[in-house]
Amino acid sequence: MNTSTSRTGLTVSADVLAGAAATAARFAPSILNTQPWRWRVHPDQLELFAEPRRHLRVTDPDGRLLILSCGTVLHHACLTLAAQGWAAQVIRTPSMSATAPLAVLHGFEPATVAPVTRQQEQAMRTRHTDRRPVSDQPIAPPVLRAITACAPGAVRLQILTAEQVLELAAAVSRADAMRGQDPLARGELNYWTSRPVTEGIGLPPQVLPDRPAQTTVAGRGFGHAGTLPTGPGHDRSATYALLYGHSDDPTGWLQAGETLSAIWLAATAMNVSVLPLSDVVAVPGTREALRRMLKPFDHPYLALRLGIADPMPGAPPRTPRLPAAHLVEALPPNVSCREERR
Template sequence: MAEDGAGNPTRVTRAWGTMGRDRKVVTMSHEKPATDRPLTTALAEAAGMAGHAPSVHNTQPWHWTVLPDTLELRVVRERHLSVLDPEGRLLVLSCGVALHHARVALAAEGWTPVVERVPDPGQPDLVARLTGFKPTGADPDAMRTVQCMQVRHTDRRPVSDEPIPTSVLGEIDRAATREGVNLQVLDDDQKIELAAAAQQAAAVERDSPDLLEELAYWTSRARAGTGLPPEVVPERAPETTVPARDFGYGTLPVGEGHDRAAVYGILWGTEDEPDSWLRAGEALSAAWLTATRHGVSLVPLSGVVEVDSTRQTLRQMLSGLGFPYISMRLGLADPTHAGPPHTPRLDVAQTVDTSAVRGQLS
């Protein structure tokens, strides 16, 4: 991304068209104000950019509807992990990640919306509506964050032995907090508790044939634009303090390192309702993109919140003050390893409906 003499970005790259390997990339200069273009174009492009968002097992369980002055976000039940996530917490959280991505893309374009979360009890699949857009001028920080969306990936291998700078960890914490969600960084004793909970959750899930069948389905769909291909999964169990999920396969090379310098944390809040799950996803996105900007690897650890007993363990670690939404590992990426490839993405036509504004896009 080019910068002017003051270090401000002069270009923002938008993904539009195909979101897979043949993704079309359009580069536009902020010399012409983005708000000179139709709002509908900004909405469509923001929805397309949200396709970069991570989701549980790369299910991408979202669908956007572009209206003349509104952007609506719905969950897609066909991509819901109903065995692993029966109450839909991770389903809605994944949509929250996409919602934050879209919000950032709109800020980079110079638009600030009113966000209505879970706006209509009569439409349970409608999780967010963006409306009331105000032109606020292109945000240079958001423009940089859009770039992070496109390079972010999930690396489940051990991180380096270099600790995360305290100032960087503070920025990641503040990014989550600005979205109304807390990040508790775990001490050494709590790391051991988290590791034990992860092992217990894995044992429970291994005893569920239905869950194993669901997992196998979503780890064999990479050619369909979703799921996890072998090249992003470690070829063997990495040496980590908290065990990661065992996908049972993988071709990503793993070195001899450990993650002793890694930081573990829990995103949590005081409510346990769909709107709070959505905000948790927005906070995860904000934390992850901030981490990406600083070269920090973030890996969500969802197993411990999928099993009721281990989720209660996490509640106890929070002193009963709130509800855990997801745990995570943070660490500086191992410089001796190239990053894993990006997971596949659905074609934008499968996730964004622009039929109501056809002819208004430019």
């Protein structure tokens, strides 16, 4: 068994690193469940790469949603290691290159497992995306403050006012209309939302609403109905927010994904449903409309709907996942990082 020795003399095995990568890939959310990442496991470090073969080149030409998705799996991996008593140093070098890692986890040191870490790790295993309207129960202010507090750094969360929610609704509708007029975008969306469960990727009909809900802010238009019963809700008690930061580049997008993961897991632990609204940010014109809701020099990364999930008729099924063998590569101990990249 290959190991990495810490300054304390304790070691983390390559099997633990591979297990953390596989666990993260199994549970992390991604745009249309494309799972656009891959991990490379060395005896002493863990490398995260973007996977261009699962890049939505029409919907997400800049790769902002791809890298944001990779940010979620990076946070999930760090959390998985932390839940096993290991703290990792993270070097972030995000780019769209298929040969250079987005991030490298190394310098593993034993660490005490905090109760909040165990809570988040459990939330990681139960978190799911529910595209149906939320219940009429509003989020309690202390809960909303706790969720917002999960984004205290370079990436932050702004709760929208009632007037801004109407502006968001208009922008979402415009983005959906623009996507609907683009045959290439429609084709790409149909490809990723017509996948059988057995393929382990994309969105099967079972997780898509059977009809559009009558809500102020429309959900994503998939171009076809799913089989998930929508229910009678109208999202009247939903809270909407913008995830934002100062930089509109791969570094900011990766950090946004990490922060989204932290927010989503905290919300899940407090029984709050989170639904990302990505098209409105991927379309340049509507992204600019969201930017006007923020302070000068800030950039929106994602719009979010927060709410208490409707308990009836129960949670939707989880999205399928690719086998770990498709996402995690373990290198033999005699292959160095430098030699492997030649």
